[in-house]
Amino acid sequence: MLKQIEGSQAVAQTVALSRPEVICAYPISPQTHIVEGLGELVKSGALAPCEFINVESEFAAMSVAIGSSAAGARTYTATASQGLLFMAEAVYNASGLGLPIVMTVANRAIGAPINIWNDHSDSMSQRDCGWIQLFAAHNQEAADLHIQAFKLAEELSMPVMVCMDGFILTHAVERVDIPAQNEVDAFLPPYEPRQVLDVNEPVSIGAMVGPEAFMEVRYLAHAKQLMALDRIPQIAAEFAERFGRTTGGLVRGYRCQDADTIVVALGSVIGTLKDTVDELRGPADDGPRIGVLGIHSFRPFPLAAVRAALEQAKRVVVLEKSFSVGLGGVVSTDVRLALSGLGLQGYTVIAGLGGRAITKASLARMLREAVADRLPPLTFLDLDERIVKRQLEREAATRRSGPIAENLLRDLGTVASKVS
Amino acid sequence: MHQPVKFYQTGTFTVGNRLLAPEQRSVQASTERSNSLNSGHRACQGCGEALGARYAVDAAMRATGNQLIAANATGCLEVFSTPYPETSWQLPWIHSLFGNAAAVGTGIAAALKVKAIKAGAEHSPVRVIAQGGDGGTTDIGFGCLSGMFERNDDVLYLCYDNEAYMNTGVQRSSATPPAARTATTMAVGAHPGAEFGQGKNLPLIAMAHEIPYVATATVADLRDLEAKVEKAMSIHGARYLHILVPCPLGWGAASHDTIRLARLARETGIFPVFEAEHGEVTAVTKIRRHVPVEEYLRPQKRFAHLFSGNGHPETIARIQADADRNIRRFKLLDEAQQEA
Numbered sequence: 195m196l197k198q199i200e201g202s203q204a205v206a207q208t209v210a211l212s213r214p215e216v217i218c219a220y221p222i223s224p225q226t227h228i229v230e231g232l233g234e235l236v237k238s239g240a241l242a243p244c245e246f247i248n249v250e251s252e253f254a255a256m257s258v259a260i261g262s263s264a265a266g267a268r269t270y271t272a273t274a275s276q277g278l279l280f281m282a283e284a285v286y287n288a289s290g291l292g293l294p295i296v297m298t299v300a301n302r303a304i305g306a307p308i309n310i311w312n313d314h315s316d317s318m319s320q321r322d323c324g325w326i327q328l329f330a331a332h333n334q335e336a337a338d339l340h341i342q343a344f345k346l347a348e349e350l351s352m353p354v355m356v357c358m359d360g361f362i363l364t365h366a367v368e369r370v371d372i373p374a375q376n377e378v379d380a381f382l383p384p385y386e387p388r389q390v391l392d393v394n395e396p397v398s399i400g401a402m403v404g405p406e407a408f409m410e411v412r413y414l415a416h417a418k419q420l421m422a423l424d425r426i427p428q429i430a431a432e433f434a435e436r437f438g439r440t441t442g443g444l445v446r447g448y449r450c451q452d453a454d455t456i457v458v459a460l461g462s463v464i465g466t467l468k469d470t471v472d473e474l475r476g477p478a479d480d481g482p483r484i485g486v487l488g489i490h491s492f493r494p495f496p497l498a499a500v501r502a503a504l505e506q507a508k509r510v511v512v513l514e515k516s517f518s519v520g521l522g523g524v525v526s527t528d529v530r531l532a533l534s535g536l537g538l539q540g541y542t543v544i545a546g547l548g549g550r551a552i553t554k555a556s557l558a559r560m561l562r563e564a565v566a567d568r569l570p571p572l573t574f575l576d577l578d579e580r581i582v583k584r585q586l587e588r589e590a591a592t593r594r595s596g597p598i599a600e601n602l603l604r605d606l607g608t609v610a611s612k613v614s
Numbered sequence: 615m616h617q618p619v620k621f622y623q624t625g626t627f628t629v630g631n632r633l634l635a636p637e638q639r640s641v642q643a644s645t646e647r648s649n650s651l652n653s654g655h656r657a658c659q660g661c662g663e664a665l666g667a668r669y670a671v672d673a674a675m676r677a678t679g680n681q682l683i684a685a686n687a688t689g690c691l692e693v694f695s696t697p698y699p700e701t702s703w704q705l706p707w708i709h710s711l712f713g714n715a716a717a718v719g720t721g722i723a724a725a726l727k728v729k730a731i732k733a734g735a736e737h738s739p740v741r742v743i744a745q746g747g748d749g750g751t752t753d754i755g756f757g758c759l760s761g762m763f764e765r766n767d768d769v770l771y772l773c774y775d776n777e778a779y780m781n782t783g784v785q786r787s788s789a790t791p792p793a794a795r796t797a798t799t800m801a802v803g804a805h806p807g808a809e810f811g812q813g814k815n816l817p818l819i820a821m822a823h824e825i826p827y828v829a830t831a832t833v834a835d836l837r838d839l840e841a842k843v844e845k846a847m848s849i850h851g852a853r854y855l856h857i858l859v860p861c862p863l864g865w866g867a868a869s870h871d872t873i874r875l876a877r878l879a880r881e882t883g884i885f886p887v888f889e890a891e892h893g894e895v896t897a898v899t900k901i902r903r904h905v906p907v908e909e910y911l912r913p914q915k916r917f918a919h920l921f922s923g924n925g926h927p928e929t930i931a932r933i934q935a936d937a938d939r940n941i942r943r944f945k946l947l948d949e950a951q952q953e954a
């Protein structure tokens with residue numbers, strides 16, 4: 195049914211339609227509305243039988259999820275930012291144990307300085323944890339991906355993270371088609387655990403494994419991700435056939451066929467990029483031939499699909515909201531691996547960190563530079579060079595130069611925050 | 615999960631058990647015991663934790679008709695019992711992390727509850743225990759444990775207290791007693807060993823959560839341990855059992871002294887043995903033969919510095935004062951004994 199609905203509520207409703215049996219989460223912005231919505235559905239009995247457990251931390255939330263998933267219950271949680279980092283040890287553990295937990299990450303920057311706004315630093319920090327990571331471009335996709343995520347997770351017995359941009363998606367009210375319960379039931383069979391804590395068939399889960407088999411266990415995690423590389427597009431196709439919408443999959447291109455410049459991105463910025471590209475190409479399509487490639491599956495990383503989508507282009511701009519300090523882009527590294535040997539010109543653009551608005555104007559300016567091959571290999575979109583320079587000078591001049599964030603705020607003319 | 619059991623125990627205690635009416639016999643005296651933690655694991659000789667865990671889990675198995683699932687924290691018990699590809703556990707068992715056994719237990723209990731409701735029952739016939747060492751319980755896992763208590767989740771948490779982080783090489787935990795030498799509280803300086811006035815008393819903290827059942831036990835009174843586990847399993851909600859399990863390796867004691875030291879810990883008053891319900895103490899095990907703390911400290915190398923050279927009589931006196939305080943607080947001595 196078509197609804198004008200907040201992204202978080204759309205996710206809460208589709209998670210509910212997936213019939214979770216245990217939900218356990220700890221509040222953090224911008225994830226809160228999702229679990230609040232689910233909490234209400236559980237409390238009102240609409241989801242029965244389902245247990246909603248209020249825990250004392252994200253570490254506990256993921257740990258409860260591990261227990262309930264291992265005991266055979268369909269399990270859901272959600273978090274963001276500091277919360278994801280706080281649960282990190284258990285995040286790795288859940289995938290190591292092969293537990294099909296589904297978790298929404300309402301993407302948010304990681305402090306310090308503390309910042310509640312959107313970028314992708316949080317889920318990228320868990321890049322290598324063994325979870326499947328799917329990125330939603332808009333709220334319809336965010337909602338639909340959750341139904342697909344449960345199916346994928348349970349078929350492969352591995353956990354899936356659905357990443358959606360905090361606030362930009364979670365708090366945006368958009369039109370979303372929420373499927374009917376019987377449609378979801380037909381798509382998503384009940385959870386049949388691969389391994390389960392069963393008194394009639396006792397198994398030990400999580401044994402201590404030494405050098406003789408640890409490599410093999412880790413390799414198998416990789417092998418499963420490669421299997422997911424096949425299943426993700428298949429499940430997206432099955433979903434499309436049943437629900438009549440294309441969402442998910444590995445990558446999706448926009449105006450890439452004739453493009454010599456392709457911008458690669460994840461998440462909600464894909465929409466802004468499409469609009470920018472349309473404007474640059476112009477109504478007569480006589481502008482620069484730019485296309486957009488959205489990556490919807492970040493883990494497993496679709497090397498072949500990315501390569502196939504980009505190999506005809508001359509240059510690739512990876513626009514990403516994450517940043518590997520001391521190197522450059524996180525996603526760029528993966529994209530360049532996919533393009534190795536092709537001789538394409540590659541650019542990394544870090545944008546939107548901590549919720550900095552990514553405007554069409556800035557994107558257009560940056561893309562014109564890229565098309566003219568004048569873009570530096572690593573660009574920080576809309577970085578205020580003046581205040582950065584001033585702080586570097588300050589630090590060179592005096593060792594006790596003071597707290598960086600507060601200095602920058604003062605330079606910007608914003609009153610420094612004070613604890614009263 | 616029942617399998618015939620070989621008897622290892624000999625002597626009058628075993629015989630005595632068999633002379634009792636069947637329903638009064640200890641779990642371990644019966645060949646019908648589940649033998650959930652079976653032989654072949656790699657605990658040190660005389661390991662109190664291995665002994666405590668075997669008795670506790672078998673008792674829980676009997677109390678539940680073998681309908682039991684266990685979550686285990688990282689630590690000696692986990693490492694010595696599940697060296698891949700072997701396992702000593704004959705019940706469904708999961709190890710996730712060092713600090714989350716209580717929360718994993720909560721998750722299992724939640725899943726079981728949903729299954730029970732789907733089957734039209736109020737409670738699941740299958741019950742949950744979570745277990746860990748004192749480090750996993752009093753330190754890193756404390757937040758998860760407190761959360762489990764506060765929500766009154768249907769889990770029995772078993773803490774095997776060997777008073778240090780044994781698995782990583784005997785470092786201090788917040789259950790390490792004052793003056794004890796560990797790898798991180800060395801026997802050097804003016805006040806050698808662990809500090810006085812630090813550490814946590816988990817049974818009292820558990821009581822402060824007003825959960826239905828809290829008890830302490832030692833491996834010196836195994837029948838008492840079994841009885842407490844059985845009682846705990848007769849109750850729904852959060853339950854906590856704190857078991858003193860001497861560790862020959864970490865305490866620097868002889869392997870054959872495990873039981874004796876556990877008994878001395880109780881008979882000195884250093885380790886009060888009691889039960890509490892909803893935050894109130896309901897029963898205590900009285901001291902039968904009251905002994906000075908020195909008798910308990912002397913056989914342990916972790917306290918050797920208290921007796922070498924000029925010794926540390928003032929430190930021993932402080933430990934004695936702590937024991938005396940326990941005796942007063944928990945009324946561990948009969949009035950007649952107190953006067954004597």
Ligand SMILES: Cc1ncc(C[n+]2csc(CCOP(=O)(O)OP(=O)(O)O)c2C)c(N)n1
Binds near residue numbers: 689778780782
């Ligand atoms: C997060 C984390 N920190 C540290 C460790 C290392 N570690 C494993 S077991 C252990 C100590 C266990 O001590 P305790 O809980 O008292 O159990 P014991 O081995 O004494 O039975 C430590 C520090 C770990 N596994 N995980």
Ligand code: SF4
Binds near residue numbers: 660776
């Ligand atoms: S170190 Fe201590 S607790 Fe660990 S196995 Fe040996 S005796 Fe048991």
